[in-house]
Amino acid sequence: xxxxxxxxxxxxxxxxxxxxxxxxxxxxxxxxxxxxxxxxxxxxxxxxxxxxxxxxxxxxxxxxxxxxxxxxxxxxxxxxxxxxxxxxxxxxxxxxxxxxxxxxxxxxxxxxxxxxxxxxxxxxxxxxxxxxxxxxxxxxxxxxxxxxxxxxxxxxxxxxxxxxxxxxxxxxxxxxxxxxxxxxxxxxxxxxxxxxxxxxxxxxxxxxxxxxxxxxxxxxxxxxxxxxxxxxxxxxxxxxxxxxx
Numbered sequence: 001x002x003x004x005x006x007x008x009x010x011x012x013x014x015x016x017x018x019x020x021x022x023x024x025x026x027x028x029x030x031x032x033x034x035x036x037x038x039x040x041x042x043x044x045x046x047x048x049x050x051x052x053x054x055x056x057x058x059x060x061x062x063x064x065x066x067x068x069x070x071x072x073x074x075x076x077x078x079x080x081x082x083x084x085x086x087x088x089x090x091x092x093x094x095x096x097x098x099x100x101x102x103x104x105x106x107x108x109x110x111x112x113x114x115x116x117x118x119x120x121x122x123x124x125x126x127x128x129x130x131x132x133x134x135x136x137x138x139x140x141x142x143x144x145x146x147x148x149x150x151x152x153x154x155x156x157x158x159x160x161x162x163x164x165x166x167x168x169x170x171x172x173x174x175x176x177x178x179x180x181x182x183x184x185x186x187x188x189x190x191x192x193x194x195x196x197x198x199x200x201x202x203x204x205x206x207x208x209x210x211x212x213x214x215x216x217x218x219x220x221x222x223x224x225x226x227x228x229x230x231x232x233x234x235x236x237x238x239x240x241x242x243x244x245x
Contacts, residue, residue, distance in 0.1 A: 003051050003220045004193040006043065006186060006204040009058045012068040015103045021207055023068045029207070030072045032217050042122060043081040044161050044183050047199060052220045056080040057186060057204065059126060059164055060093055061113070063106040070116060082108075082116075083126035083164040083186070086151040089113065095130040097166070110155050117156040124162030125149040125182070132169040141174055149181060162186065165201075175200050190228060192220075 010019035012026050021029075033040060033054070043055040056073070058065050061084040073080050088095060090109030093102070108116075117123060125148035127133070133141045149160045161183040165174070168188025178185040179200040191203035205228065210216050215224045 004046055004049065004053045004055075005219060006046065006055045006057055006193060006202060007210075008186075008188070008204045008206045009056070009069070010060055011062045011103070011105055012064045013062075013103065013105065017101065017103050018208055019102055021211075023064070025211065026068065027072050028213060029210075029216050030076050030078065032213055033078070034076045036217060038220070040076075040078045042079045043124070043186075044122070046193060047184075047197075047202075054219070057124075057164065058082045060085055060130075061089060061107050061126070062093070063108050063112070066108055066112050066116060070119070070121065073121075074119070079120065079122065081122040081124050081162055083124045083162070084108075084113070084148065084152055085126050085128070085130045085166075086148045087128045088130070093130075097130055097132060113152075114156055117158060122162065123152050123156060123158075123160065124164060124184075124186075125152060125160050126164050127166055130166045132167055133165060133174045134169045134171050138173050142177055145174075145177055145181065170201060192225075 009021060012023050013020045014022050038052045038054050039049060040054050040056065041049045043057060046053055046055045056078060058080060061082055065082055088107055090107065092104045092106055094104045113123060125145065127144040128147040129144065131144060152160045163178050163182045164186040170187065184202060185200040186204055187201045189203045190206060193202050197203060209228060215227060218224050
């Protein structure tokens with residue numbers, strides 16, 4: 001068993017949506033990780049960590065991260081990175097690009113974010129307003145990226161080293177910006193982190209595909225790799241056209 005992987009979570013709720021993991025299942029997943037021979041490390045340390053190693057990421061900054069995930073992570077001593085959409089902190093995830101069928105839920109406010117940062121949670125940038133970065137001008141993309149980074153740094157008094165691309169929408173110029181300002185960039189490309197991975201666009205494994213605990217417990221074994229490889233091909237085949245400027 002070897003390799004490195006980044007898991008992608010969004011919301012921990014009982015709605016059953018494509019971005020949701022039920023809180024009870026999340027707690028069982030963390031228990032499974034605690035019993036596995038896998039080291040859970042900080043995202044910014046993953047590439048250099050000896051395998052098997054895993055990083056946990058949470059996109060959008062939902063309030064249920066504070067209510068559900070923080071307690072379970074603290075119980076097991078697991079680090080995690082939360083990517084914030086900074087213009088929406090303390091509001092709901094109702095940005096204009098939000099697809100239909102996604103539940104509109106509260107996002108953490110800055111007081112909560114500062115408290116969690118003080119407890120060791122890492123925060124990363126996820127832009128200011130969650131646009132498709134490929135659908136806006138390069139100057140606007142840079143502003144979205146930098147505004148998010150600077151707003152978080154001002155709030156928590158810590159450098160922000162990680163970024164996640166909204167919807168996974170990226171391009172050569174956008175990746176170069178992320179490489180300039182961050183240590184790590186996270187994509188939505190389904191896969192494991194490998195020696196050929198680009199630090200500014202690392203692959204992740206969306207937990208939507210890991211609802212069965214068998215796959216979760218055997219993440220680095222051939223059965224999970226085979227299954228997720230097929231899901232990756234199907235996902236790319238059925239992916240909607242990403243807007244471009």
